[in-house]
Amino acid sequence: MSYTADSLKAELNARGWRLTPQREKILNIFQNLPEGEHLSAEELHHRLEEEKEKISLSTVYRSVKLMSRMGILRELELAEGHKHYELQQASPHHHHHVVCVQCNRTIEFKNDSILKQSLKQCEKEGFQLIDCQLTVTTICPEAIRMGWPSTLPSNWACTRSISLA
């Protein structure tokens, strides 16, 4: 599901909302994001600044929320205390997350049957599906090797956690 300025406008207008330069730029950032990356509101704000786009943080927050409710973005609640956003991907790219409680390292995986089962559940109850996310909470191999949880220094983090956004 790839949006153009026009299709975004159409979808916004259909709901009485408007296409603004800010919303267009935000969508753009997400469309140019490498597969598998997701941004927090603050990260998105930085990204926009880097591209010389002056958009206030409030507008960033308002936009990602709106676009998530529209089903354009996907709101991820991983274990980091703040939300991340990515483009909502159609079925073949739909994925889920494995998260380590120790270092917050996140791994993605695809699994179509989870979406299928969510759909089934929605139909059964008369709900309309927007998204489904499986979050698998785990301890990563590095932490296990370090003897999690007893022998772990309280501020130790797995080395690979640096790969996290």
Place this chain on the structure above:
Amino acid sequence: MSYTADSLKAELNARGWRLTPQREKILNIFQNLPEGEHLSAEELHHRLEEEKEKISLSTVYRSVKLMSRMGILRELELAEGHKHYELQQASPHHHHHVVCVQCNRTIEFKNDSILKQSLKQCEKEGFQLIDCQLTVTTICPEAIRMGWPSTLPSNWACTRSISLA
């Protein structure tokens, strides 16, 4: 997986931690919670006050976090902006959630294959599973009937949302 004071103590001590009256009382609240109910830290704090247990809010927060990391509690990240906790249930009681973005109404459902697939994914990567949660984001029938999203007054909420904790 039902805990007694003794088994809780054993599990804490094994990690160099201690059994305190506070932790015991908190576990108790969860064990007496009707199936399907989950509490936020604040709600848990209220519940404790109602039972004449004076436990500081900080301790409540520290305890639920600790017990979640130990796998005794399950930390739920639904759509309400704050975390909820419930006893971690063994496989037959393991469940997932359907949440309405409009009213936050939450419905539970069970599905063993999701846990199985999460386990499979963990084994493949060498991760140790603590929990897996499927959150299905939806629009509930009431909101659809009201014409979500365009014709919905901005402060309208589905009537059934009152059933939410």
Place this chain on the structure above:
DNA sequence: ATGCATGCAAACACTTTGCATTCTC
């Protein structure tokens, strides 16, 4: 022209933390 959207700053809710004290092991 209407009224939705923005930007700013201030407010917010939830959660975490420092430190002296208390209690478990």
Place this chain on the structure above:
DNA sequence: GAGAATGCAAAGTGTTTGCATGCAT
């Protein structure tokens, strides 16, 4: 007795909101 845990108050974080102004429709 050593060190973990508590309670309090204060600080922190990510997020939301009120309001005047600007802009898309």
